Amino acid sequence: MTRKHSLDKFSDEEKQKLADMQEQFKAAQKEEPANLREHLQAFNDGVIAIIITIIVLEIQPAINEVHYQGFLSDIAVFLITFFIVADFWYDLHLSFSYYIFRPTKTVAIMDFLLLADLSLFPVMTKWIMAETSTFAVVNFGVVFLIAKVVEILTQYFGAKETVKDSQIMRIVMNKSFVIRSVFDLVINIILIIMSLYIPRVAMILYLVIPVISFIFPNRIRLTNKD
Template identity: 70%
Template structure:
């Protein structure tokens, strides 16, 4: 095959050029090795930033009580804000633990799942504003659907992160898989119940959405284990 006149063989370079090329290749290799660590740092920073913005947007949705007749609605909006705040805070805390204990070198799969997770979570301000405007069964049910999708994506992030950490242990992989299936099953069951409950008693369902993250945060269960 005829070589293109613009292509060069390594032997065509001078000793100085070869040395520079070798240095560039070494730097590129080092950068590739450090890429997962940099991704780990950037994902955590991205999570922190997006969740902080989500909470900020939600609190701005609270309308002040201009007149005394609006005070009851003002208090109700604060309660709805607190529910969403603790939901987002619990998601943040779970991801913080995951990235601290076993997601040391996140893969592209984990990054993509994290993006979908944050995209879904970013819908919570819209759902919260909807509930503040009208505490209807449909509004609360949609809040529950967004919460459920975020929970499943969170478990997927934890699952793939833990699976990569324990990839050399077949027994650990089995334990992780079983734990993940159990977690998803329980989450689906509880959230379907809450979504159905929201169609009949939306206020009770919203209170339970507050109870779940607060209980999870104050009384953690096996948070020191991989999943």
């Protein structure tokens, strides 16, 4: 009653302006997920590009022939990390292209956590370039493992929200997605354990994961209800 009475103080023109503002606000709320999706994609591209740029700057040039072997070793470590980070970018690209259409705050938080974890790769790479020790490679593996876990959560919550909004599609947690997710996590754990004994070999084998992921991308499939 009080609110209705207070509106009587406004003129018809002012009431119309207020109604128009309310409609604009509702329209903005409706479009916000789509805008968030677009900005998250742009943010992902920018952050990952910076991460890769920082990593390549860690390569030390060979001052003379004595340092050339170390120079080649740094390039090898860079390439391994490059393909790992690039693979995460590719997975994010597929996720936002196929089923993350209306990301929520939860999806945004997961995405930020993934980018924060990926931002540690330049430090881990620099550490391994300085010394390919057990401790360095193990920490590299832990950062990689956390990124994989967060990536899977981002895919899950993103697809879940798409299904919830559309009411037409449903998530099919198909066997290939589950098996592939478990496979990635198990491989990461095995490589971390391997790093305790043969860190150099484990570091090289880390290249296998992005290669498999690029050839056989892991994503949630959405199908129509029958």
